[in-house]
Amino acid sequence: MLSNNLGKVALSLVVALFLGACATQQATTTTKSDDAYTGTETVKFLADGVPDRVFFATNKSELTSAATATLAKQATYLKANPTLNVVLEGHADERGTREYNLALGERRATAAKNFLISNGIAANRIKVISYGKEKPANPASNVLAWSQNRRAVTVKTN
Amino acid sequence: MKYKIFTIFALFFILTVKSFALVSVDITRGNLDPLPTAISDFYLDSKLNDNIKKLQLESKIPELIKNNLSRSGLFFALEKKSFIQKPELAHNKPRFEDWAFIKAQVLVTGKISLEKENRLRVEFKLWDVVSANELSALAFYTAPDNWRRVSHMISDKIYERLTGEKGYFDTRIIYVAESGPKVDRKKRLAIMDQDGFGVKYLTLGNELVLTPRFNPTSQHVTYMSYFKNLPRVYLLNLETGIQDLVGDFPGMTFAPRFSPDGKKIIMSFAQEGNSDIYTMDIKTRIVEKITDHPSIDTSPSYSPDGSYIAFNSDRSGFQQIYTMKSDGSNVKRISFGEGLYGTPVWSPRGDLIAFTKLYRNKFYIGVMRSDGSGERLLTENYYQEAPSWAPNGRVLIFYRETASDSGGRGGGAKLWSIDLTGYNERLIPTPTDASDPSWSGLLSGK
Numbered sequence: 063m064l065s066n067n068l069g070k071v072a073l074s075l076v077v078a079l080f081l082g083a084c085a086t087q088q089a090t091t092t093t094k095s096d097d098a099y100t101g102t103e104t105v106k107f108l109a110d111g112v113p114d115r116v117f118f119a120t121n122k123s124e125l126t127s128a129a130t131a132t133l134a135k136q137a138t139y140l141k142a143n144p145t146l147n148v149v150l151e152g153h154a155d156e157r158g159t160r161e162y163n164l165a166l167g168e169r170r171a172t173a174a175k176n177f178l179i180s181n182g183i184a185a186n187r188i189k190v191i192s193y194g195k196e197k198p199a200n201p202a203s204n205v206l207a208w209s210q211n212r213r214a215v216t217v218k219t220n
Numbered sequence: 221m222k223y224k225i226f227t228i229f230a231l232f233f234i235l236t237v238k239s240f241a242l243v244s245v246d247i248t249r250g251n252l253d254p255l256p257t258a259i260s261d262f263y264l265d266s267k268l269n270d271n272i273k274k275l276q277l278e279s280k281i282p283e284l285i286k287n288n289l290s291r292s293g294l295f296f297a298l299e300k301k302s303f304i305q306k307p308e309l310a311h312n313k314p315r316f317e318d319w320a321f322i323k324a325q326v327l328v329t330g331k332i333s334l335e336k337e338n339r340l341r342v343e344f345k346l347w348d349v350v351s352a353n354e355l356s357a358l359a360f361y362t363a364p365d366n367w368r369r370v371s372h373m374i375s376d377k378i379y380e381r382l383t384g385e386k387g388y389f390d391t392r393i394i395y396v397a398e399s400g401p402k403v404d405r406k407k408r409l410a411i412m413d414q415d416g417f418g419v420k421y422l423t424l425g426n427e428l429v430l431t432p433r434f435n436p437t438s439q440h441v442t443y444m445s446y447f448k449n450l451p452r453v454y455l456l457n458l459e460t461g462i463q464d465l466v467g468d469f470p471g472m473t474f475a476p477r478f479s480p481d482g483k484k485i486i487m488s489f490a491q492e493g494n495s496d497i498y499t500m501d502i503k504t505r506i507v508e509k510i511t512d513h514p515s516i517d518t519s520p521s522y523s524p525d526g527s528y529i530a531f532n533s534d535r536s537g538f539q540q541i542y543t544m545k546s547d548g549s550n551v552k553r554i555s556f557g558e559g560l561y562g563t564p565v566w567s568p569r570g571d572l573i574a575f576t577k578l579y580r581n582k583f584y585i586g587v588m589r590s591d592g593s594g595e596r597l598l599t600e601n602y603y604q605e606a607p608s609w610a611p612n613g614r615v616l617i618f619y620r621e622t623a624s625d626s627g628g629r630g631g632g633a634k635l636w637s638i639d640l641t642g643y644n645e646r647l648i649p650t651p652t653d654a655s656d657p658s659w660s661g662l663l664s665g666k
Contacts, residue, residue: 121538121560123493156621159562159576159605160430160656161475162532162539164451165488165495165516168472172493191451192472192490196428201402201628 098126099209104199108216112139115215116174120155120208123169125177133174136216137181149189150175151215155208156195167192174214189219254296255382256323259286261300262330262344263308272340277332277367278307281342284371285328287415288389289378292615293644298324311345316352324349328378335361342367344374346381356381368417373664388610389414392660393617394432394441395635397421398653402628409443411458414659416649422456431475431606432456433658436568437482441658442466444474453487455502467500467507475518480526486510488518497531497548510548521565521573522546523590530554530564530573530590541575543590554592563606566590569613572640576605576618585618587640598642611661614640617648619655 099117106114113136116129125133140146152171154163171190179185200207264278289295303310304318311329319327330344343359358377360370369390376387397410397419409422409429423429423445432443439458444451453466453473467473469489476487483502488495497511497520511517515535522529530543541555541564555561559579566573570590577584577597583604586597604620617637624631633655635648648657 121534156603157578157581158560159519159532159539161488161519162516162534162562164430164472164474165490165518168490168495169493169516176493190471191449193428196405196430198402198628201624201631202626203623203631204626207628 096126097205097209098122098128098212099206100128101210104210108136108218109139112136114217115213117209118170118212118214120212121158121166123166123173125173129174130177133177134181137178137183140178140183140187145220147187147189147219148216149191149219150178151197151217152190152192153197153199153211153213153215154195155211156198156203157208158195160194163194164192167194170212170214174216254294255325256298257289257295257326257328258298258303258319258322258324258349259289259300259328260303260305260310260330261307262332262342263311265331265333268332268334272334272364275364275367277340277342277364281330281332281367281371281374282328284368284415285375285378288372288375291415291646292379293639294379294383298322314347314349316347316349319347319349326355326382328374330374338363340364340367342370342374344377346378368413369663372413372415376662376664385614386612386662388612388615388659388662390663391611392434392663393635393648393657394422394434394660395619395650395657396429396432396655397650398633398655399425402624402631409441409456410650410652410654412650419651422458422461431656433477433608434660435478435482436480436611436661437478440478440482442476442478442485442487444476453485455485467498467505469498473498475520477521479522480524486520486522486529488520497529510546511544511551512548519563523566524568524570528566528590530566532562532564539578541573541588541592554588554590555595556592557595565607565609567609567613568611572613574607574609574616576607585616585638596642598638598640599636599645604636606656608658610637610659616640617657617659619657621655 096119098119108114113132116132150171152167154166175188175190198211200210259282261282262278286297290297302322305315311331327347327349333341335341341359341361345357346355348355362370372390375389379387391414394411397408400406406425407429408425409432410419412419428446430444432441441456445454451472453476455464455466466485472490474488476485484499486499489498494514495516495518497517498509500507513535515533517533519532520529527546528543529546533542539560539562540553541561542551542553544551559577561575561577563576564573572587573590574587577586582600584597585599585607588595601620602623604618607616607618615637619633620636621633633653635654635657638645
């Protein structure tokens with residue numbers, strides 16, 4: 063009787079583990095493909111209605127539609143303020159090797175810079191710097207913080 | 221900046237006994253049966269003056285040797301209070317039955333005497349208790365305050381005699397000392413002995429510094445600094461303290477490492493969203509572009525003969541490890557397991573490449589052969605990366621981070637070492653949080 067019960071417990075454990083594994087697998091797949099942050103926490107503003115940063119999916123440097131919308135507003139703002147120069151700071155989350163993240167941050171900042179250039183901002187007004195994972199906006203170690211840290215931030219330099 | 225440890229001191233082989241040892245240590249497998257070793261207090265010559273006697277080197281030197289050997293995981297140091305024979309007698313002629321009685325298989329003895337004013341002669345002998353033989357004996361001449369260095373050198377000689385391979389105790393670690401909150405982390409270059417003793421800070425923390433690496437042939441270090449907010453690779457001479465910008469690049473340079481002959485620095489240069497690998501000859505300042513690919517190419521590391529380079533690239537779509545000839549030809553992907561691979565570092569023995577792997581939200585330090593076969597994961601954790609080899613290619617040092625809570629508190633970084641076998645994982649104590657370790661070559665050379 064006892065061994066029978068144990069058998070059942072063991073079986074249900076196996077099932078639970080199996081289901082657990084499936085759930086994790088699914089979650090991982092979804093977060094990897096499109097986990098760019100879309101909220102407003104941590105976001106600052108260059109001017110009224112002009113957010114200072116755009117967010118990226120894990121390991122990605124392609125601009126999302128939300129990112130291009132933000133950068134279009136930044137371009138309009140920079141056109142209206144032609145003496146203003148900016149530096150684009152590229153960042154990565156903490157779940158990657160330091161050196162690769164430095165390169166990734168540079169690639170993200172450059173993607174944002176290129177969008178501004180293609181929207182009529184002179185290249186000599188925009189500098190790029192990568193901080194890799196060195197300067198998180200949110201210091202927590204969770205999925206939300208990591209999504210807020212995968213970013214390119216436009217900072218005024220004058 | 222001058223370091224005492226570069227003081228030249230003579231090393232005399234007073235005896236080289238090539239007797240056959242019954243005891244030996246196999247370091248190729250996980251050692252779950254460390255060698256029982258008795259390390260006797262040294263015999264202190266009674267003619268030494270009180271200032272030297274006060275240092276208590278007769279117990280401090282054997283204690284340091286004991287710590288080194290124990291931490292290697294290959295030796296089990298027996299309790300001193302079980303020793304029967306007095307240090308002086310043991311050093312001159314051990315009564316092997318006494319040492320066998322406490323289950324010692326090897327015995328270390330020593331004698332400290334005065335060579336001349338403020339200069340010591342430290343002699344040690346290594347004995348095979350099983351075959352009742354002397355295995356080796358050496359004397360070192362040194363200033364008294366250099367006793368730690370001598371203890372490390374003796375430890376290396378014991379390790380070498382019993383394992384058949386060079387030791388790694390007379391070495392140093394350069395690393396990044398971290399302090400302050402995560403959103404405003406202060407980072408300083410720091411250097412210490414391999415056992416964590418004698419930490420010295422080389423930068424003040426005014427600018428972010430990352431990834432220091434030793435030149436395997438000299439007292440130079442290359443690292444990355446955000447000096448004046450321009451992220452660039454620098455060269456630092458540890459003896460003079462002089463720092464030099466490496467090359468004249470119009471953008472970020474990062475991920476520097478020396479070539480095995482110490483003459484070149486290999487690194488990444490990022491421009492227009494693309495990172496490629498470059499080398500710069502330190503003397504001629506000639507820069508060469510090694511990779512030319514729109515993907516990220518970074519974390520380059522030479523093979524010990526300088527003919528190949530392992531590096532990290534996402535040209536397949538994700539971070540993987542590649543090798544190529546040192547001129548950039550013959551690019552070949554070598555990592556094919558599940559997950560992402562980064563930070564390849566070629567073993568000083570040439571046979572293996574150590575790496576970091578990210579798989580299902582866990583980080584691993586592992587090794588694979590240079591053709592990518594035989595992948596072996598040594599340790600799994602929440603976050604760890606950046607392995608660096610001990611000069612004998614048997615031990616890796618790396619850093620490990622712990623997660624912070626939702627308020628961003630509690631996270632930290634520490635240095636750890638692990639044997640190539642995957643056993644014997646050890647925390648390397650540091651006064652602050654620490655990351656990006658790089659292991660020096662043997663300070664005493666060959």
